[in-house]
Amino acid sequence: MLTVEGLRSRYGRIEVLHGIDLHVDSGEIVAVVGANGAGKTTLLRCLSGVQPVSAGTVTFRGEPLTVVPAHRRLARGLAQSPEGRQIFTNLTVAENLRLGAFLYSDDRVWKDMEDAFQMFPILREKRNLAAGGLSGGQQQMLAMARALMGRPSCLLLDEPSMGLAPIIVAQIFDVVKSLKALGVTVLLVEQNAFGALKVADRGYVMETGQITIQGEAAELIAHPRIREAYLGI
């Protein structure tokens, strides 16, 4: 579904992605794990189109993605919950969800919103409140629900567990796992390597702008180097 080959990107003169190769097959959950500053977020920013790509190709559903402007990528089926959640704090929860379906104006929008409330009941309770007043965990749920309102075939998730209490993190990862049943392919970028690899099918380890280790998620959890460096075991 998503293939990245030799992807390079730079901030000014400093290159931060030195040729990334990865692929995500339809129906998979793929995790990219790594320490702070490894370039994970830059990778996602390249995929969502807000960060220029200096070399390499990105193919999404058989078509080149790098030439597609950021705001057209959702229509191609690629949604994302961006770093720092980026919810519309000045709008209500319901308005945030409605904006997630900005491209659509049919009846399915209301059905999808109902599904989002099923998935995250707390959002139903708070639907008429300003999204800026939500807790961090609720904002993360809203960001994911908003991305799903866009009817994606593939969802990019940037650090969904960042800054959240462990119980909320578990809840978020449960939802990520449940996306598989909905037929949504997921590319998950996480510092929380253990949590991410537990829900993922495959994983990539990223270090200073390169993929250093890749494999089945279960293998990676058992990998001695990963256990030592990322899982703290």
Add this chain to the structure above:
Amino acid sequence: MRISGKYWTLIFLAALIAVTPLFFPSGYYFRVGSLLFVNGLAVTGIVVLTGYAGQISLGQAGFAGIGGYACALAPVHWGVPPALAVVLGAAVSGVLAYLVGRPILRLKGYYLSVASLGFGILVAMVLNNERELTKGPDGINVPDIGLRGLLSDWGLNLTNGEFWYALTGICLLIGAWIALNLQSSPTGRALRALHGSEVAASTVGIDVARVKIQAFVISAIYASVAGSLMALQNKFVTPDIAGFLHSVEMVTMAVLGGVASVPGAILGAGVLTLLPQVLTVLAEYEQLILGLVMMGVMIFLQEGLVPSILRWFRGRDE
């Protein structure tokens, strides 16, 4: 039938416009009223640009100048009826806003403020210096709009003051109606979304640059129509209409009343139109009091008059 807040705002505004003249002690107040409505119209355009989309223009007066001089020049040089010259001015302003905005609004940040500031100053300079066409700093006569004669042919005799009060009042209502409708439309949602986060707006499929340009063009048309009405009413226009101070005045009115709210912006226009009239009794202290009032509002009612007052009332209900 449930009437939404939008229509209550319009009904209240219409009632206010219709009823207030009953209490006018003299014809002069019709003139003050229409001045207020014209300012309110220009400031409503700023609500769309700044309140909804979060972009700041310091060159709105430039568009008002184009609107004003369109009404002065087009009827004389090309035989365009003055009422149509309003439309012509709005079209020119819209196109210019598009041309200025297109390269600028692709960028994030404060570029629009600087570029629009430059644009406004440029318009003022052209109006001051192209004496052959504009007659320079002394200003130029503007032909009569001609509608008042038309109305009296139909048996409706209005004084000049009454006529302009009614016409500008109706224009303000239409402008407020459009802005309020825009707020709940997909474009309005897109504008308020990008105000919150441009990255997130583009991830949900909003073409951020395009929507920002739309907002800028809309606000330019509002300013242009307001400038036209001002010139037609005064039957005279000077380059001051396009001056930097006029731009700042418009932004100040919007911020004072509450920039994200249409009734707020109109109230802001009202306060800053009426206050100087009231304060003339204080002579040289006028500016001082005006400054103190504005500082007080910004310190104690940071969101502007209307949103702060509404919040206060809601807070008391609970």
